[in-house]
Amino acid sequence: MVNPFREFHTYGGSGKEIPLDRIIATKDLTLERLITGYHKLIEDEVHNLVWVAEHGALLRAYAAAEKAVAELSFTVEDVEDFCFALESTPRFTLALGGPSGLYLSALCNRVEAAEIMLRLKGLKSRVHLLGYRLPEGKRLVIEGHCGDFVGAALEGGEILVQGSTGNWTGVGLRRGKITVEGNSGERTGEWMEGGEVHVEGRIGSLGQVKGGKVYAGTRQVAPVRET
Known part of the structure; x- marks a missing residue:
């Protein structure tokens, strides 16, 4: 019987396949660039430890984060890899949780x-x-x-937190939805203009909710419904 596959025995392919080591090297380079941009943001903001309470400084820091990632090419997998890299970041750097969050937010907002x-x-x-x-x-x-400040100034997206959040969850929320499977802290929904915040656990306290809706479980707690 003639082997029907013998004609393929000597076929060597087109030679255009990318070797695995090249793929890994490219991924490592992308991660290195993401980390470099993150460290640059930290260096720019480390001198101002009270920046998180200053609106102007917040806008400036986010603009810096956007600029840091604007020219980078990365995928959602690279963003996830960056999260793992944060685990080995020195504790004093992670203590600046605001710049870390802004940088991650800039990555999430830009990734396709x-x-x-x-x-x-x-x-x-x-x-x-x-x-x-x-x-x-x-x-x-x-x-x-x-x-703190999960989903701040949310612009139509959806956030699911499989855990608890700190204070000012949904602050300045414009459009979109935040779901917290655990508890939220103080001033939840502060300055909300629209959208929804759902907290399945306990709400520390409510902020000044200007618009939108806040739920504790299935019960709407802000604005208070008239009976």
Whole structure:
């Protein structure tokens, strides 16, 4: 019987396949560039430890984060790899949770993916400002607890926190939805203009909710419904 595959025996392919080591090297280079941009942002903001409470400084820091990632080419997998890299970042750097969160937010807002998963369970410190200005059409899933200002100035995106959040969850929320599977801290929904915040656990306190809706479980707690 003639071997029907003998004609393929000497076929060597086109030779255009990218070797695995080249793919790994490219991924490592991308991660290195993401980390370099992050460290640059930290260096620019480390002198101002009270920046997180200053609106002008917040806008400046986010603009710097956007600039740091603007010329980088990366995928959602690279963003997830960057989260793992944060685990080995010195504790004093992670203590500046605001710049970390703004940088991650800039990455999430720019990456070409509709859904992003951030696995933050292993971090020593909670990261603030995750999901800052997340635009419509994007869904951010955060595995682990978060710091303050989750979903600040949300612009139509959806955030799911598989854990608890700190204070000012949903501050300045414009459009979109935040779901917290655990508890939220003080001033939840502060200065909300629209959208929804759903907290399945306990809400520390409510902020000045100007618009939108806040739920504790299935019960709407802000604005208070008239009976």
